[in-house]
Amino acid sequence: MPASHATEIRNDWTREEVLALFKQPFNDLLFQAQVAHRQHFNANEVQLSTLLSIKTGACPEDCKYCPQSARYDTGLEKEQLMALEKVIEEAKAARESGATRFCMGAAWRSPKDKDLPAVAEMVRQVKALGMETCMTLGMLKEEQAHMLAEAGLDYYNHNLDTSPEYYGEIITTRTYQDRLNTLDNVRRAGMKVCAGGIVGMGEGEKDRAGLLMQLANLPQHPESVPINMLVKVAGTPLDQQEDLDPFEFIRTIAVARILMPKSHVRLSAGREEMNDQMQALAFMAGANSIFYCEKLLTTPNPKANRDMELLNRLGIKPETRHVERDSEEEEQALHQALAEAKSDHLFYNAAN
Numbered sequence: 001m002p003a004s005h006a007t008e009i010r011n012d013w014t015r016e017e018v019l020a021l022f023k024q025p026f027n028d029l030l031f032q033a034q035v036a037h038r039q040h041f042n043a044n045e046v047q048l049s050t051l052l053s054i055k056t057g058a059c060p061e062d063c064k065y066c067p068q069s070a071r072y073d074t075g076l077e078k079e080q081l082m083a084l085e086k087v088i089e090e091a092k093a094a095r096e097s098g099a100t101r102f103c104m105g106a107a108w109r110s111p112k113d114k115d116l117p118a119v120a121e122m123v124r125q126v127k128a129l130g131m132e133t134c135m136t137l138g139m140l141k142e143e144q145a146h147m148l149a150e151a152g153l154d155y156y157n158h159n160l161d162t163s164p165e166y167y168g169e170i171i172t173t174r175t176y177q178d179r180l181n182t183l184d185n186v187r188r189a190g191m192k193v194c195a196g197g198i199v200g201m202g203e204g205e206k207d208r209a210g211l212l213m214q215l216a217n218l219p220q221h222p223e224s225v226p227i228n229m230l231v232k233v234a235g236t237p238l239d240q241q242e243d244l245d246p247f248e249f250i251r252t253i254a255v256a257r258i259l260m261p262k263s264h265v266r267l268s269a270g271r272e273e274m275n276d277q278m279q280a281l282a283f284m285a286g287a288n289s290i291f292y293c294e295k296l297l298t299t300p301n302p303k304a305n306r307d308m309e310l311l312n313r314l315g316i317k318p319e320t321r322h323v324e325r326d327s328e329e330e331e332q333a334l335h336q337a338l339a340e341a342k343s344d345h346l347f348y349n350a351a352n
């Protein structure tokens with residue numbers, strides 16, 4: 001496909017077309033991804049999100065990659081739902097180190113109705129700090145999605161994980177359709193969608209193509225597309241999984257960028273094991289969002305200052321928030337946050 005065709009917004013990709021993108025020579029694929037990326041984004045900006053586990057472990061689901069499943073002995077300490085004050089403290093710290101989006105994750109199959117008021121209050125208070133909010137709480141019913149939207153939740157994360165064909169090898173306690181239904185409920189409630197998957201779980205290229213095709217053929221592309229590299233946590237069924245060729249990971253990022261040119265493609269779990277060169281290649285392939293915190297729910301992530309050093313060496317700047325703000329108060333909170341962040345030695349000044 002010529003690079004000039006790389007930026008069309010489409011929702012009707014065929015598996016053959018997506019596989020053909022994967023099979024291009026590496027340099028051609030990266031060039032095409034860069035063209036798509038530059039059409040819609042500043043290629044030298046990366047959006048920074050921070051992720052906090054607000055309820056850890058004891059999940060009844062059987063996702064084979066996940067240390068939080070109660071079915072696997074991973075030595076993880078279970079925790080109850082975090083107190084509101086602690087969540088706000090963590091959100092303030094994230095804001096002070098330059099993050100613009102605060103994601104909160106709970107290891108639930110789905111939230112119980114009795115938990116909703118507490119998480120809705122977390123959303124209200126984090127938003128009042130001037131940050132974008134995101135939650136990942138498992139499957140959502142339509143009314144629950146509406147409650148979260150009313151509280152002001154900007155994004156809901158629910159990953160498709162892998163292709164429909166490979167899905168049964170990884171999870172048996174919920175169906176692919178259950179996942180699609182949750183994404184549909186999130187959209188109907190008016191929230192933005194964060195949905196992606198995990199590679200390196202023993203799937204083939206056709207499955208990576210199948211995952212991206214599913215995401216790109218949703219009625220509306222997810223605004224955020226996290227691409228995770230499997231983190232092999234001891235005690236999970238995938239802890240002995242063979243490593244994926246790193247170039248296949250980069251190809252997955254590049255194809256995601258081409259299929260969903262207006263979405264933020266997030267370089268997510270697995271970054272701790274990637275060297276600087278690999279992360280730079282991922283940015284070149286069109287990744288323009290990272291999790292910027294020391295822990296991703298329960299697995300380690302590069303330290304914030306190492307991230308800033310790398311972005312600085314690459315001349316990449318943190319993306320500032322481009323969202324409608326509801327009130328003057330919120331606008332002031334954001335300016336205050338940025339002013340405070342600029343005085344921090346870890347803050348890379350995007351205005352320079």
Ligand code: SF4
Nearest residue numbers: 059061063066069107
């Ligand atoms: S990925 Fe989510 S749903 Fe699956 S076991 Fe882990 S916490 Fe539970």
